[in-house]
Amino acid sequence: MLLVNHLSIVYQTTQVLNKFDLSLATGDIFALTGDSGSGKSSALRFIAGLDEVQSGQVVLDGNQLSNNGVHNIAPELRKIGMVFQDYALFPHMNVKKNIAFGIHHLSNSEQQARVEELLLMIGLEGIEQKYPHQLSGGEQQRIALARALAPSPKLLLLDEPFSSLDKNHQEQLVLQVRDILKKTNVTSILVTHDKHEATIFADKVGVIENKQLTIN
Amino acid sequence: MSVLALSVAMPIFVVALSWLFPERELWAHFSTVLLPNLISATAVLLTGVGLGVTLLGTILAYLVVMVEFPGRRWLEWALFLPFAIPAYVLAFVYLGVFDYSGYVQVWMREVLGLPGFDIRTRSWAVILTFVLVFYPYVYMMVRASFKRQKINIIEASQLLGASPLRVFFNISLPMARPAVAAGLLVTLMETLADFGVVSLFNFDTFTTAIYSAWGDFRSIEVAAQLASLLVLAAFFLIYFEKKARGQAKYYSTDVSNKKPYHALGIVGWLISLFVFGVFMLSFAMPMLQLIIWGWTSISEEWSAKYVDLIVSTSVLTVSAALITISIATILALPSCCKKNNLWLKGVISMATLGYALPGSIMAVGLLYGINQISAISVYFGAQSINHIIFGSIALLLFAYVSRFMAIGYSSIKASAEQIKPMFTQSAHLLGASRLRLIWQVYLPMMMPGILAGSLLIAVDVMKELPATYLLRPFGWDTLAVQVYELSAEGLFERAAVPALIMVLFGAVLMLIFQLLDKKSSKNL
Numbered sequence: 001m002l003l004v005n006h007l008s009i010v011y012q013t014t015q016v017l018n019k020f021d022l023s024l025a026t027g028d029i030f031a032l033t034g035d036s037g038s039g040k041s042s043a044l045r046f047i048a049g050l051d052e053v054q055s056g057q058v059v060l061d062g063n064q065l066s067n068n069g070v071h072n073i074a075p076e077l078r079k080i081g082m083v084f085q086d087y088a089l090f091p092h093m094n095v096k097k098n099i100a101f102g103i104h105h106l107s108n109s110e111q112q113a114r115v116e117e118l119l120l121m122i123g124l125e126g127i128e129q130k131y132p133h134q135l136s137g138g139e140q141q142r143i144a145l146a147r148a149l150a151p152s153p154k155l156l157l158l159d160e161p162f163s164s165l166d167k168n169h170q171e172q173l174v175l176q177v178r179d180i181l182k183k184t185n186v187t188s189i190l191v192t193h194d195k196h197e198a199t200i201f202a203d204k205v206g207v208i209e210n211k212q213l214t215i216n
Numbered sequence: 217m218s219v220l221a222l223s224v225a226m227p228i229f230v231v232a233l234s235w236l237f238p239e240r241e242l243w244a245h246f247s248t249v250l251l252p253n254l255i256s257a258t259a260v261l262l263t264g265v266g267l268g269v270t271l272l273g274t275i276l277a278y279l280v281v282m283v284e285f286p287g288r289r290w291l292e293w294a295l296f297l298p299f300a301i302p303a304y305v306l307a308f309v310y311l312g313v314f315d316y317s318g319y320v321q322v323w324m325r326e327v328l329g330l331p332g333f334d335i336r337t338r339s340w341a342v343i344l345t346f347v348l349v350f351y352p353y354v355y356m357m358v359r360a361s362f363k364r365q366k367i368n369i370i371e372a373s374q375l376l377g378a379s380p381l382r383v384f385f386n387i388s389l390p391m392a393r394p395a396v397a398a399g400l401l402v403t404l405m406e407t408l409a410d411f412g413v414v415s416l417f418n419f420d421t422f423t424t425a426i427y428s429a430w431g432d433f434r435s436i437e438v439a440a441q442l443a444s445l446l447v448l449a450a451f452f453l454i455y456f457e458k459k460a461r462g463q464a465k466y467y468s469t470d471v472s473n474k475k476p477y478h479a480l481g482i483v484g485w486l487i488s489l490f491v492f493g494v495f496m497l498s499f500a501m502p503m504l505q506l507i508i509w510g511w512t513s514i515s516e517e518w519s520a521k522y523v524d525l526i527v528s529t530s531v532l533t534v535s536a537a538l539i540t541i542s543i544a545t546i547l548a549l550p551s552c553c554k555k556n557n558l559w560l561k562g563v564i565s566m567a568t569l570g571y572a573l574p575g576s577i578m579a580v581g582l583l584y585g586i587n588q589i590s591a592i593s594v595y596f597g598a599q600s601i602n603h604i605i606f607g608s609i610a611l612l613l614f615a616y617v618s619r620f621m622a623i624g625y626s627s628i629k630a631s632a633e634q635i636k637p638m639f640t641q642s643a644h645l646l647g648a649s650r651l652r653l654i655w656q657v658y659l660p661m662m663m664p665g666i667l668a669g670s671l672l673i674a675v676d677v678m679k680e681l682p683a684t685y686l687l688r689p690f691g692w693d694t695l696a697v698q699v700y701e702l703s704a705e706g707l708f709e710r711a712a713v714p715a716l717i718m719v720l721f722g723a724v725l726m727l728i729f730q731l732l733d734k735k736s737s738k739n740l
Contacts, residue, residue, distance in 0.1 A: 048371075050371050075375050076374045076375070077377070079377075082371070084368045088366065090391075091391065092390045092391055092393075101378070101386070102376030148375075151376060
């Protein structure tokens, strides 16, 4: 279970988010929308432990990860996965190494089995040896998802991962990713500026307006 | 473009042609008596220096780019400063301080009662000197590469549970590999071509053998044949660097000032202490020694001739840097659009091999080549060109361009390779002509490499000694020549005066570079 309490964000002197509260049960898929600069990506990065903010608390499965806007636990120890807007695949590693990066503590055969399982799930079997620059945008996006899911995170954060894909495939992929997340039962937060995308992807949709979060 | 590259490579062809005129007896002497030892000594030197500069340069670059620690801002800049100290100046300072009659050993004998030793007999002493003077090559190139790594790639690996060490070894370091290789390549070539440091430390390498063949045995052919082996070694280094890259792509145009790691408390201070220690050893302490020596001898050494020395050094430095960087930029342009022309690649590789040639061999290669051209033109009834070219600035500048092309080229190429093909494609689709593409897209994006390359060339030209000594026109003494003439006579205290001016010059160049670098980072 994820709890975010009293998250406030100030950019320079302007307050963009005031006392943001959120509670998600395990397996919930939540989408957060709002205009550019509304603080939705900053909220996501705070939950991930990448940036600190003015105030806010994050509790995941009973562990207090951050308090008063400061992180108690480093990003690498949080068991939180993230899919970035431009995917952030490691350009010098092939698909297999990218996906296996977060599970290097497993034996080689276990890593291989997990990579194959994930590639099957995202419908991209047989491309283990390819490098990111040899893949299409949609393929890169799904590899980034598989990589984030490989260590079985407690929480998955998705920062506008569909925004650079073409409209025709976007909806199909949004639904595919939702299916995968439902199958794996991972709690997820999607940040997007596209309200339609948010509606078809999530169980609950939150909108940031006038510095406040409203959940529909 | 091919003509340009082939002209730059001229001294190398001349050196290769020396095999047409074998001197069997002398060559037999060199190859059986000297060569085996020279090869093993040179291998020890290259391995030690290579490992040292790679470790030190990469670790320092990583710390200043990826970690926030006390004093990072000024140390990031200060670590460039050892560039300004010529290797032979650092060598004579270290010898003066650490050798048998230096302060350190005198103190060890008189106060601690320890026995003295000759640091010239230890290969670690000469290796350490090279590492401290050459690590900035790796530092500078790897730092630029780390700065261009996307912050979200590092964040992604953090979120996948990677510790800072794993992020360094599996993400940051492999992505910076082309820059590490480029820095290492430049360092190894500089080490191969060095004469000043190895001769001061009495450490025999290929270069000292080349000087011996030429100076003691008066055989330009054997000297050139030995030099051609150096060219071969340089060729292999470049080949292995290319081979090691494999299939992966490395380009990125992001510049981020966000630090993924913050070293707090004692760890932060320990990192500061380490980085500050390197700065002290490689720059601050030698400078302090030079200042002490310079202070005691300035009244004896300073005269009006120093104005001439400064003017001629500046003119040569600026002209050589401008010409070399312009040619290097033209040669690096095909890398921007990822063109794969084998012939062009071949001639460019030849044009950049001059870096492994000792300056004096470069000079002799040029003189020998010009002499042959004159002989041919006289044979066909034309006039000899010797009197026009010998002793002219043009010949000296030619030697500098040939010698330092590799620095400019590798620096610009590293920037050019980071230009994504989509920029070329989108510029074409927006109707840009080839000239506009070069002017408005390639050149601005190559600017960090052009600036870094110009700076490196300028500092190297200013420090260059053997070619300048042999080819300088009458009345064109430089600061480097003055340092050499005084230190060769053991007048270290007086040599500190021109050495200090050179270091000051170098530091000013570094400052200009820093300002330009900051500006271009902001614009990206």
